[in-house]
Amino acid sequence: MSRVVFLAERCKGCLLCTLACPKKIIEQSSRFNRNGYKVVEVSDENMSKCIGCAFCATVCPDCVITVYRSKKAAKGEE
């Protein structure tokens, strides 16, 4: 199952990733990080919809997102 991991402390709540995600599973949470930005998240149930396309990480200006793609899905994707 592909997934994304957010380095919440780096997120600035710009929400560009929420635009880019083709599955529309990234949302702004109500949690604030140390710098006072409302960080983004993917809910646990939504994470299964992640296809590991890394669109979110590509548009993120702050290297917040690390992306893993499941091998099974990866083979299917190629």
Added chain:
Amino acid sequence: MSVHQNEELVFSAPKLMADKPTHYCPGCHHGTAHRLVAEVLEEMNLPEETICIGSIGCSVFIYNYMGLDAVEAPHGRAPAVATGVKRSRPDRIVFTYQGDGDLASIGLAEIMHAANRGERITIIFVNNTVYGMTGGQMAPTTLIGQKTTTTPGGRTLESEGAPMKMAEIIATLGGCAYSTRVALDTVPNIRKAKKAIRHAFEVQRKELGLSFVEILATCPTNWRMDAVTANKRLTEEMIPAFPLGVFVDAVAEAKEGA
């Protein structure tokens, strides 16, 4: 962040990028542009022979975010400093990273002549239509009608002239081997931008002349917009005013001729 058993890592921050937050505003594309340069240099295995010429503007702190040997050029003078660096060490990869106020206004003579001399350097030119660091004044690339802190009524053709199209201008200079304009508003455009940056460093490595990449970017804070709206403005207003494309490419021309 360990990789689990049946998955593979497909995206992570390039090692060249320092593992610390940047001072850039939320949604500012400097961070993206930095990452693309870092990814390209890493993929070309160049960091250990690269010297970065920082300029004066929001990106003056580029050397804090990239593990590269770097020198800070006075405002507008990065292409001249880069000339001195490259002439003294022609075996090194040398690039400037500049904003629109730095390159197109105070530093216009320097970029024109560095390009005309065909200095084997790469210019990363981030165009966000304002002076960011100093609080949002008009830049040579400010759009007609765009309000800035020095064009409160919006830029007019009559008194402030038109936005300068640097990629096209630089392409007309004999020593310029590659000049292109790219944008960072969408995933496809960011990927094209990375290819362009890669090509620019290839042109330098082949010593064909100066390579110039104009990168359209947002400045949410000084556009008085949130990041998402600013990104939309880039797509809907900046790209029509600053057409994307390649304006000269000695490599392509060489292939055609061959």
Added chain:
Amino acid sequence: MSEIKLLTGNEAVVHGALAAGCRCYFGYPITPQNAIPELMSQLLPAAGGQFVQAESEVASANMLLGAAATGTRAMTSSSSPGISLKQEAISYMAASHLPGVIVNMNRGGPGLGDIGSSQGDYFQSTRGGGHGDYRTLVLAPASCQEAYDMMIQAFDLAFKYRNPVLVLGDAIVAQMKEPVKMWKPEPVSSDEAAEWRLEGAAGRESRVIMSLYLAEGALAQQNRNLVAKYEAMRAEVGAETYETADADLIVVAYGSIGRIAKSSVRRLREQGHKVGLVRPLTLYPYPDKMLENLAAQGKKFITIEHNTGQMVEDVRLAVRRYTDSSFFGYMPGNMPASEDFMEPILKALE
């Protein structure tokens, strides 16, 4: 035995720089220093170096900054208005601890002035002509031989202190022709500046050469470091003295004017007048201790310059505990001869 050649001051600067191992020259046309870029364009590439005629003096000074950042022996040259344009880059070089040599063949000023000789750039040269508290070492040649020698000295001092060095000549030194002994110093070692120069971070932390200090207290510390360096530079002070021991009056003059004044002093000595000369070779650090010691011996002073009075302030500062210095300013725009200084010196003797 080193070769002796008939050279103008401009040509001596070029040969001295090449002897010192200068690898890059960046310049721009302006009279009366044009022969420097012209000769450099012939000799430097042939010696495996890089010559660039820049689009402006601003650009050429910033090219110097770039070459200095890689630890390369590099220089630029110009005359007065062009040197004004280089001031920002020189301030950055001083603040970034970057070595480099800047030659100014002083011409008539202010403004466009004329292409004749003048010492109107003394303040600009010795007070750090740009923004912020900084100093450059300043050497003042009075002959073509000194122009040659001082280029070698300038490069060594620049790298010893990691600081810009200014060689302040003028239209007289630039264009007169004299025999020059072209001695060769020890060759420069290839790992000069190895511990700080930029070359790409291979197997080490990256190096950053900059002068922006925004963190609290950081700029204060930077300026303390600079002051400590400028104190250390005092060791490099130098001056020529002539017949000062039993002199009642000391003439203080530098560069070509110092040399002309020496003829005046010699002729007055022949007429039995007890006059002497101090000719500063370094304008920064200034030979103030030497002047103070002479003042302590009860000597009187006259400062002679080819401007409306600049170095005289430094002389007055140096001798202030004992005496004052009178001043004779020969107006730029005319060419002085030793006769022109005799009457003012005699008047100062009374």
